[in-house]
Amino acid sequence: MTYELKGNFFNNEFTQPPFSGPEAVEKWITRTSPADLTKTLWKCPIHYGHAEEVVDSATRGFKEWRKSSIEDRISYLKKYQEVLITKKEEIAKAISLEMGKPYWEALTEAGALIAKIDVTISDSLPRVTSKVYNDIMPSTNGYIHYKPIGPCFIIGPFNFPCHLANGQITSALMAGNTIIFKPSEKTCYSAQLMFECLAQAGFPSGVINLVQGDGEIARRILKSRDIKAVFFTGSKDIGRSILKQTHEDLGKLVSLELGGKNPAIVHSDVNIDYVLGELIKGSFLTTGQRCTSTAIVPIHRSICNEVVSKFHELSKKIIVDHPIEHNETPFMGPLVDQQALDSYLLYVGMAKREGLEEIMRGKKLEKKFDGHYVSPSIHLAQKWDDKSHFLSSEIFGPNCTFIPYDEIEEAIDIANKTEYGLAASIFTKDHSLYELALRDLDHGYVNLNRSTVGASAKLPFGGVKNSGNYHPAAVTTIDACVYQQASLEILKEEEVDLNNIVGLKK
Numbered sequence: 001m002t003y004e005l006k007g008n009f010f011n012n013e014f015t016q017p018p019f020s021g022p023e024a025v026e027k028w029i030t031r032t033s034p035a036d037l038t039k040t041l042w043k044c045p046i047h048y049g050h051a052e053e054v055v056d057s058a059t060r061g062f063k064e065w066r067k068s069s070i071e072d073r074i075s076y077l078k079k080y081q082e083v084l085i086t087k088k089e090e091i092a093k094a095i096s097l098e099m100g101k102p103y104w105e106a107l108t109e110a111g112a113l114i115a116k117i118d119v120t121i122s123d124s125l126p127r128v129t130s131k132v133y134n135d136i137m138p139s140t141n142g143y144i145h146y147k148p149i150g151p152c153f154i155i156g157p158f159n160f161p162c163h164l165a166n167g168q169i170t171s172a173l174m175a176g177n178t179i180i181f182k183p184s185e186k187t188c189y190s191a192q193l194m195f196e197c198l199a200q201a202g203f204p205s206g207v208i209n210l211v212q213g214d215g216e217i218a219r220r221i222l223k224s225r226d227i228k229a230v231f232f233t234g235s236k237d238i239g240r241s242i243l244k245q246t247h248e249d250l251g252k253l254v255s256l257e258l259g260g261k262n263p264a265i266v267h268s269d270v271n272i273d274y275v276l277g278e279l280i281k282g283s284f285l286t287t288g289q290r291c292t293s294t295a296i297v298p299i300h301r302s303i304c305n306e307v308v309s310k311f312h313e314l315s316k317k318i319i320v321d322h323p324i325e326h327n328e329t330p331f332m333g334p335l336v337d338q339q340a341l342d343s344y345l346l347y348v349g350m351a352k353r354e355g356l357e358e359i360m361r362g363k364k365l366e367k368k369f370d371g372h373y374v375s376p377s378i379h380l381a382q383k384w385d386d387k388s389h390f391l392s393s394e395i396f397g398p399n400c401t402f403i404p405y406d407e408i409e410e411a412i413d414i415a416n417k418t419e420y421g422l423a424a425s426i427f428t429k430d431h432s433l434y435e436l437a438l439r440d441l442d443h444g445y446v447n448l449n450r451s452t453v454g455a456s457a458k459l460p461f462g463g464v465k466n467s468g469n470y471h472p473a474a475v476t477t478i479d480a481c482v483y484q485q486a487s488l489e490i491l492k493e494e495e496v497d498l499n500n501i502v503g504l505k506k
Contacts, residue, residue, distance in 0.1 A: 002097070003042040003189040008050045009199065009210035010057035017047030029185050029214065034100040034334040035322045036369040041097060044188050046213040051220040054180055054211050058151035059226045061178040061206020066148050068204075073174055074121055080201035081117040087197055088114065091162060094190035096323035099158050100333040100372070101286050103324045109163045112457070113194065116163070119457045120170040124478040128175055141489045146482040148176030149253060150228030153221055155242075157233040158336055159289045161187035162194045164257070167457070167477055168231040169198070173207070175481035177229070180209040180221060184234075186336060188212050222246060229480065233257040233291075233473075236394070236420075236466045243469075255471035255480045257462060259394040260422030261295045262452040263415035265437065267408065267428035268300035272307055274449075275427050276314055279400065282425070282451030284318060284376050287332045288398035289340070291467075292423040292445070292453045295395065298411035301404040308380060308402050312359050315376050322369050334372040335397060341372045344397035348377050351390045351401075356381050362399065374398065384414045392418050408433050412440045422463035423452040444472060 007016035017025045025045040033039045084091075091113070092106040101109075128146035136142035152172040156165035161183055172179050183191030195210045211217060215238075221227060222245050230252060232242055239256040246252045264282060266275055282294030299307055321330040335341050341364065348362040362377030376398035384403060385391060391401065405411040415424055424443040426434055434448045444463040445455060455461045455474060462472030471480045499506065 001040050001042055003094070005042050005044050005188055005192060005212065007045075008047070008054060008212060009195060009208070010050070010054045010206070012199075012205040015050070017045050017050060019045070023049055029188070031098065031186065031188065033097045033371070034336055035097065035324075035371045037371055038369075039097075042189055044185065044212050046217065048213075048217055048220060050211060051217055054209050055151065055221060055224045055226050057206045058178040058180050058209050059206075061204065061209075062148070062151050064204055065178055065207045066176045068176065070125070073176070076201050076203050077117050077120065077170060077173065080198055081114055083197040083200045084114050084117075084194075087193060091190055091193045093324065094193055095161060095187070096333070098187045098190050099161060099336050100323055102330050102333050104329060105286065106323070109160055112163045113166045116166055116170055116457060119475065120167075120174050120478070123458050123475050124171055125174055127476070128478055128482050137488065139490055139492055139494065141491060143487045143489065145485040145487065146175070147485050149481060149483055150177060151226055152177045152179050152229040152231060152481065153227045154179055154181045155218055155230070155232045155234070156181065156183045156187075156191060158184035158186040159286060159291075161190045164233045164473070165191070166194065167473060171478040172229070172231075172481045173203075175478055177481055178207050178209070180211060180227075182211050182213065182218050182221070185212075185214050219245065225249065225251065227252065229253045229255070231255045231257075231477075231480070235259055239469075253471075253480055254469065255473075255477075256469045257473050258291070258422075258467050259396070259420060260291045260293070260463060260467050261392065261394050261418040261420045262292055262423045262443075263296040263298060264294045264425040264452055265408075265411045265415060265427065266297060266299040266303070266307065267411075267426070267430065267433060268302045269429045270303075270427045272303065272310065275307065276310055278425075278427070278449075278451040279311060280314055280318075282453050283400040284315070284332060284398045285453055287335055287374070288376070289336060289396055290453055292455065293396075294400060294425070294452045296391070296414065296418075297400060297402045298405050298414040299402050300411075301406055304402065304404040308359060308378070311400070312378055315360055315378060318376060320365055320373050320375065321367060322371070325369070332376070332398065335374060337372065340397065341374065344374055344395065344399075347390060347393065347395045347397065347399065351377075351379050354385070354388050354390050356390065356401065362397070376400070378402070384417055386417070394420065408436060412437060416440075416442050419466045420463065421465035422467035423447070423455075425450060425452050444468065
């Protein structure tokens, strides 16, 4: 095996589950690299008995961490950042081997971990700094204090196994909460590397906690009344399951960052070569395994044939290969696992059965290494079909479907058709069309002349409809890590004549 997992982290140490005796581990997760199926990366023991101990650790840690000063919290996060800098390449390599994204892209993710610390301090922290309202009432000042919620349970995704969870972890810690992090069972090692950096920063006991395992261990932690906030990044179906498990606990805040079926509207006045570059990134980066990946392209009928043809030619130039061991730097690595491969090929077949025109066929590719490699796929639908399962579903693979339109209102209607509302783009030189899109698109992120992928950490990030539940991430993650406490303070006592109180006997 390539990597060793150290177990779960609680009470400030890594603890392996028992491997013998009546409580011995019986269930394991074995991870092979999606880029080379002959390579076993690690084996993860699943021990449900640690769930309660992890929660107890976070609960005890919160009692002290909530009292810590902002200066102390910043100091610990800066130490964490210093360790991340030394581990950047190691984390990137683990991400590449575990989930398949090219090494150059994984380096970008590892770099984002480092940058996020500064953004949290400079941009998120001011959002939860106490506010004062002088003379809000006679002789009275008003205050808003932002109080930490309590132990936070953070469930991470596989596609950005470190970056997305890191934003939630840093915001929760900055706000004074303790955290329990459960990474995707597909990316346990890269998450462990990131967590080791947290551990080396020296946080007090119980402040940071890690649990590895499957959905069942997540369910056991979710049901604890001591967990006060849940952050989940992943599929719509699991997000709904979390809501069902937690809806009766009014003391839990649940923040969901879910999927998307993201549209990019292309109007008739664009620079076509520029748009092609943005569409290729939006549709096929990370092998289409981004919640913000471009999936639907409403395109003005006058340029549809030209753009589709040129996009097809450009897509055929995409290099698909091993994320690290390659001769030419790949644009795409493999899909994350066999289930993702099967699902992708199923959708490609579904498009054909539903009558969409196949411009480029998605298929499994044979490469030097046996892995889950596929070609991108491109489809053309002459119009939107409400009955089409293919058009409405999140594929989470490298697919792009073009749909021609005549009027901009038609394009916006197509963009709003799906159950999702995460990211959208419009390409045009007419700013009034962009303003129309901002008004009418039901999406949390709307870009002008930029692809749907690649958000800024200094802006809110999240969706509406089935893409989220109104707790956007990125800079605003910290908003879901606190509750607001109001207070009125009389600064100077005045003489009171008790005989003047209305309703008392004289």
